[in-house]
Amino acid sequence: MNIDDVKIIGVCGAGTMGAGIAQQASINGFTVKVMDVDDAAWDRGLAIITGGLDRMLAKEKITQAQKDEVLGRISYSTDVTSLADVDYVIEAVFEDYEVKKALFEKLEGVCRPEVVFATNTSSISITEIAAATGRPANVVGMHFFNPVPVMKLVEIIPALQTLPEAAALATAVTERLDRVPVPCKDTPGFVVNRILIPMMIDAARVFESGVASAEDIDTAMKLGANLPMGPLELMDFTGVDIAYNVGNVLFEYTREARFSPPTIMRKMVKAGHLGRKTGKGFYDYTQKT
Ligand SMILES: NC(=O)c1ccc[n+]([C@@H]2O[C@H](COP(=O)([O-])OP(=O)(O)OC[C@H]3O[C@@H](n4cnc5c(N)ncnc54)[C@H](O)[C@@H]3O)[C@@H](O)[C@H]2O)c1
Structure with a gap:
């Protein structure tokens, strides 16, 4: 056609x-x-x-x-x-x-x-x-x-x-x-998610290990890597559950550790801390207008 x-x-x-x-x-x-x-x-x-x-x-x-x-x-x-x-x-x-x-x-x-x-x-x-x-x-x-x-x-x-x-x-x-x-070829995550999901998952790992606060991780990535949005902010925006689920599916396909979400993400999903849509994620949105 x-x-x-x-x-x-x-x-x-x-x-x-x-x-x-x-x-x-x-x-x-x-x-x-x-x-x-x-x-x-x-x-x-x-x-x-x-x-x-x-x-x-x-x-x-x-x-x-x-x-x-x-x-x-x-x-x-x-x-x-x-x-x-x-x-x-x-x-x-x-x-x-x-x-x-x-x-x-x-x-x-x-x-x-x-x-x-x-x-x-x-x-x-x-x-x-x-x-x-x-x-x-x-x-x-x-x-x-x-x-x-x-x-x-x-x-x-x-x-x-x-x-x-x-x-x-x-x-x-x-x-x-x-x-x-x-x-792009039919591969897990195609291009964008193949790169972006591990980056968000890594940011959660850095947060989980106490290296820096959520704000400082996002500020560092915005100013140091010239990103328009920090990875944790972005995960709150798109939904922690989305990154968690897509990460798990990509991990199932590839068995590559970089796609495997850390415990902090699993706990946040179980607690309903999914980001902006539930009012709480890596940040608290309940006080903001
Ligand atoms: N949300 C995103 O950021 C995003 C980005 C890229 C791709 N996707 C993909 O797009 C698809 C849809 O995602 P979404 O976020 O819009 O989901 P959504 O849950 O907002 O919408 C899905 C819709 O599909 C309808 N539906 C379910 N079964 C159906 C059927 N048999 N026939 C017709 N409608 C049916 C549901 O009623 C619902 O309205 C998924 O495959 C998702 O992976 C989502």
Whole structure:
């Protein structure tokens, strides 16, 4: 399929990532059909999209008429058959192999055979996902970053079975979404998480061993390594549970100690100290406005 044939994008999952992808696709002129199994998820997803568009409106990046147009191009359903006429699918459902596999099985019966299935998985092998579908040559990894409308990178990950044409289409779709594609092989963590997760885990180890306070570790890394955000601040922002879970999955795949989260992270996850979203992580957010 040619990029000019891609008019309607199906987005599976209306969570944090699905909502961001839907917004970015609609802003760039695609008709977007969102599918989720949970109506409450769509209420949250739509609130994320509306909030994002309102911020753009306030900064005069779009007009009220453009906001209405963007919202008008996005529809929602809990019925997978609503995706029968989509030209391209981006899957962003729970990070669970069985959930993704079951969804792709349903999509296969619904979408035209030439439709490419892109998965936004962070830690599951694209090759494994492709193997679980009836169209492995048309499955590709398309790893977005949160928040999608702000973060320009999309890692493009062909499975071992992916046809070059399918990977080329994912690259072209990424460019039409006004994001920057970076191709990489199907390896645990791809590029960014392979480097970033061990860095965050190492920062937690440094903190755990009492070398320096959280503030001092972050200040040192911001001023000494020229990072925009310290690694512990970043972990609080993205969720200590996310770094912990992704670290454990990468460790399972590779058995490399650098991916194995230290005890402090396990304790924080068990205690619900997940960072900003629970009010407490390496920092306390309950007193801050
Ligand atoms: N959050 C991030 O920073 C981030 C970054 C890159 C990639 N990812 C990946 O993106 C995917 C989604 O992550 P998220 O943070 O948006 O999760 P989320 O929990 O916010 O959203 C997942 C959504 O999927 C829906 N869902 C579950 N099963 C479904 C099904 N069978 N059909 C349709 N919808 C279904 C859920 O109802 C939920 O709304 C995961 O694979 C994750 O690893 C997340």
